[in-house]
Amino acid sequence: xxxxxxxxxxxxxxxxxxxxxxxxxxxxxxxxxxxxxxxxxxxxxxxxxxxxxxxxxxxxxxxxxxxxxxxxxxxxxxxxxxxxxxxxxxxxxxxxxxxxxxxxxxxxxxxxxxxxxxxxxxxxxxxxxxxxxxxxxxxxxxxxxxxxxxxxxxxxxxxxxxxxxxxxxxxxxxxxxxxxxxxxxxxxxxxxxxxxxxxxxxxxxxxxxxxxxxxxxxxxxxxxxxxxxxxxxxxxxxxxxxxxxxxxxxxxxxxxxxxx
Ligand code: NDP
Ligand code: 8X3
Numbered sequence: 001x002x003x004x005x006x007x008x009x010x011x012x013x014x015x016x017x018x019x020x021x022x023x024x025x026x027x028x029x030x031x032x033x034x035x036x037x038x039x040x041x042x043x044x045x046x047x048x049x050x051x052x053x054x055x056x057x058x059x060x061x062x063x064x065x066x067x068x069x070x071x072x073x074x075x076x077x078x079x080x081x082x083x084x085x086x087x088x089x090x091x092x093x094x095x096x097x098x099x100x101x102x103x104x105x106x107x108x109x110x111x112x113x114x115x116x117x118x119x120x121x122x123x124x125x126x127x128x129x130x131x132x133x134x135x136x137x138x139x140x141x142x143x144x145x146x147x148x149x150x151x152x153x154x155x156x157x158x159x160x161x162x163x164x165x166x167x168x169x170x171x172x173x174x175x176x177x178x179x180x181x182x183x184x185x186x187x188x189x190x191x192x193x194x195x196x197x198x199x200x201x202x203x204x205x206x207x208x209x210x211x212x213x214x215x216x217x218x219x220x221x222x223x224x225x226x227x228x229x230x231x232x233x234x235x236x237x238x239x240x241x242x243x244x245x246x247x248x249x250x251x252x253x254x255x256x257x258x259x260x
Contacts, residue, residue, distance in 0.1 A: 006233050008033035013088050015068055015126055016095030018045035020195030021145060021228075024221035025092055027052075028229045030059035037081065037088070038063045039126075040095065068095045068122030078129035087137060090232050091130050093123045094145040098160040098201040112159045119163035123170065131174075134183045143231055144171045145224075146189040148246060154253040160201075168242075175241065184239040186231045191246030192256065193219035215258030216249035 012029045016022040018040035026036055030053040038046050038061060046063040053059040066073045081088065096119040100111035127142065134140025149157055150164030168187065175185040198209035224245065231240045249257040 004233075005032050006235065010034045010089035011037070011086055012090040012092065013037045013039065013130060014092045014094060015039045017049065018042045020197060021190075021193070021221050021224045022092070022094045023049055024225035025094065025228050028225040029090075029232075030057040030061070032229065032233070033057075034090075035060035036062070037086070039066045039068070039077065041065060041067050068126055069117045071125045074125045074129050078133070082133060088130055088133055088140060090141045090143065091126070091134075092143045092145065092228060093126055095122055096145065096163075098197065100203070101156045101201055103156055104158045107159060115159050115163050119160075120166050123167060127174070131183070135178070135181055138182050141184040141186065141232060142174065143228055144187040146171065146187040146242070148189055148191045148244060148253050150189060151244075152253050157253065171242065182236070186240050187242045188224065188227050188231060189242055189244045190219055190224045190227070191250045191253070193221060193224055195221050215260045216247060216256055218247050219245065
């Protein structure tokens with residue numbers, strides 16, 4: 001792959017930037033010379049990431065402590081960007097979670113709401129407020145973080161699967177609605193990656209979370225960030241519609257070779 005940097009000076013919004021993929025994606029865009037707008041709920045994490053990126057890359061970084069489920073907060077963040085004349089070039093819709101791991105008939109309503117409200121409605125809230133600024137300029141790129149869980153259900157994945165199937169559907173729907181514009185629409189759909197994802201899914205049970213990655217080498221957050229950078233840095237006439245990335249040991253959501 002050639003190394004041309006087409007991203008220098010671009011304005012990039014990353015949701016869920018306080019951990020995992022989002023933080024790695026922020027680091028990668030900062031290394032490419034982008035200005036960053038980082039959104040998540042945990043202020044301390046965002047502040048230390050901002051300080052790191054300013055120190056290591058002299059990056060322009062703004063942060064916003066925000067819950068993507070809060071439509072008013074998202075609208076007000078977007079309005080602040082608009083009034084500051086900060087036009088987004090790239091939006092990475094990354095904020096999301098799995099919560100709980102139960103068969104559907106034993107599922108927990110609070111888990112279901114958290115996933116549907118964040119992964120699906122949160123992504124919609126952010127897109128609804130940011131995308132108009134791209135369509136107006138006839139330029140921009142939205143990258144949704146989907147999952148292999150959006151292609152194939154696995155036991156106890158149920159509602160998480162459904163939200164990621166929905167993200168895949170929305171990526172397609174958004175692409176056709178943007179037909180005739182030069183706004184690009186992509187998804188990056190990872191398989192098993194070791195982040196805080198499983199810790200969140202298992203409600204803080206560290207042992208259970210670690211066992212998810214027993215016996216094989218999962219993706220790292222940086223592997224996924226590299227894929228996002230590849231998609232974002234493609235020439236303007238190239239739109240990577242979807243990029244599915246899994247560990248070599250994984251062939252579908254539940255076929256994982258754990259012989260170490
Ligand atoms: P992490 O738990 O490490 O990071 C999730 C990020 O999302 C955090 O920064 C968190 O920040 C943020 N977030 C969660 N809820 C909200 C909310 N309501 N509002 C704003 N931000 C929120 O997980 P990953 O990095 O692994 O996950 C990132 C995305 O990748 C998710 O969409 C996930 O579904 C997807 N994915 C993960 C895979 C994996 O195996 N790890 C594989 C495929 C897809 P904070 O808590 O500070 O708000
Ligand atoms: C995260 C990957 O396989 O745990 O989306 O659902 S998986």
